[in-house]
Amino acid sequence: MTATATATQAHGAPAPAAPTGTAPASTAPAAAPGTAALDEAVRRDPAGHRVLTGDRPTGPLHLGHYFGTLQNRVRLQGLGAEMFVVIADYQVITDRDIAHRLAEHTENLALDYLATGLDPERATIFPHSAVPALNQLLLPFLSLVSVAELGRNPTVKDEIAHSDQAAVNGLMFTYPVHQAADILFCKANLVPVGQDQLPHLEVARTVARRFNERYPRPDGARVFPQPEALLSAAPLLLGTDGTKMSKSRGNAVPLSADEDTTARLIRGARTDTDRRISYDPAGRPEVSSLVLLAALCQGRPPERIAEEIGDGGAAALKRTVTESVNEHLRPIRARRAELAADRGYIRQVLRAGAERANAVADATLTEVRDVMGSL
Template sequence: MTTATATVPTTAGPAAAAATAVAAASVLSDDPAAHRVLTGDRPTGPLHLGHYFGTLRNRVRLQDQGVEMFVVVADYQVITDRDLADRLAEHTENLVLDYLAAGLDPERATIFPHSAVPALNQLLLPFLSLVSVAELGRNPTVKDEITHSRQSAVSGLMFTYPVHQAADILFCKADLVPVGQDQLPHLEVARTVARRFNERYPHADGSAVFPRPQALLSEAPMLLGTDGGKMSKSRGNAVALGATEDETARIIRGARTDADRRIGYDPVDRPEVSSLVLLAALCQDRAPEAVAEEIGDGGAAALKRTVTESVNEFLRPLRARRAELAADRGHLRQVLRDGAERANAVADATLAEVREVMGAAI
């Protein structure tokens, strides 16, 4: 997500985005309620521990600080890199289930499905007119997604994915967006769209329509999947938040380690072992070095036993809340309806404002 101008052909690079992110991290201490955050996920499967420690925990923290939260269930975006949106309604409800179990409060966070907010998607056309084909082609995240796509050929939707995300962010005029380092190029597109729109279509008094959103970089440490690769819903290498204790034990038992019996915390030279140590440490709220020292010469078996016990103990209350919420699927659907109503009111107002300034310019 980024920013640019009608007259400037290039977007700011990663260094500029990172600098923006650092600046944004300090703003919350002043007046959290003055800020609006947009975040969300694609409903492509159950959320796992990587999601919890990477994003969910931070979203709940921001909500509790008083930041206004918009959480998009990006159902339309599921078809960016796949031919079919398989079990979309089920995945959408389960995503909301994970959100609520993790602590998001629908009274304080607007949780809504992308597809239920038509005005949001109508912003895409004017936004696309502000970004060149060359700029979209240079986006590193898009190139990476295309490389790893499971499709024989990618659609135009994949190519314009960063502009779709810009619409998600700008429709509610979010000024802060929690992202990982790999998503900074997308945020730069949103910043580019905001700046170019403001320069081309300002209000009559010269004021800007959109804020230029800043990145809130996650400080969450990187957790590897149990196969040593990127933790992913689709690779079966992660512990889902809704997994049973037995499923959790089975998944962790199959985790990759190494031949050194002495357990240590060395993310560079022993990434698989260190990721497991870190997972146990996060669940115990302790330093990973202390956890590794405690396991000592116990080897992989003791490490996996510690991780399994730590994860199951940590997730027990979340899983209890999840089971209670899952008994009332109607409540989950009502959360989405209420969120969509609030999001539509915001999106309709933004689209009306966009039409007004564009009409005046034309």
């Protein structure tokens, strides 16, 4: 695959300088097969590639986020792609009645981003709610997608199944289109995602294509690119209960947890009755996910980790995983603690990011209104 469009450059005030100290170097896995062409395109023309990524501020980021997407974001930043990172606070109420501790979660999410290596000089980190023009794109975009298409979205179905609400609200069904607005407001053409997010990205591609067809520009150029997915090579990590690691399911190991809490959570992880440790994702998913986690932290093949533990059983496996995770996260946690001591700096980063994001969103909305004839 190759990127299909060149992103418009952002404008706005530079982010404030970071406190002393440096973020830990990324040890991200290589890009997934099929993304090599995208990586090479970014290297050749970093200014021609804009990345949009982000998370909902519903709680602390965890190891699944770190190995699944965060390392990939830092790697793309290192390649020179322009980064937009949205803290999707408005989307918190898609599957819950009240957005609990929203301001606190938003700042903590920014802390996680900065601690893992995102640089506010090179990445625009901003809260969703601080960019009104972005959200105004939702209305014309909704007219381009049918109700049946939204209802068939597998990610929406999964979110509904795990919703905290007694009844599903209307925002849940518009969630994929809201994410399309997140991606397209800045004309992003690369989106780092996990496998489970591909249906959402396909909605954004559909919205972009249909908008371009329905509202052609007089010069024949497209208003929006069709963004490409960039998958990490890291497979899906399971949570402590053997299902997908998720903030909402309470089965995750947070990046911000201390070493004792990390040890306790890993001790409680589900395994099986076979004492000999092996790496067999299909036959032994829970054990293999723990082996993989140790391997990712150590930068070694999971088969080698399993061979070394051998007949040590689940207790030895969990000790190895705990030591590996705590060792790997130690510099990230130190960096996070340093940043957390200056909450004013975190708010400066978010304000500067919102200023840049607003400049881009306003320009995009003006262009959309122009081609729709509504200026």
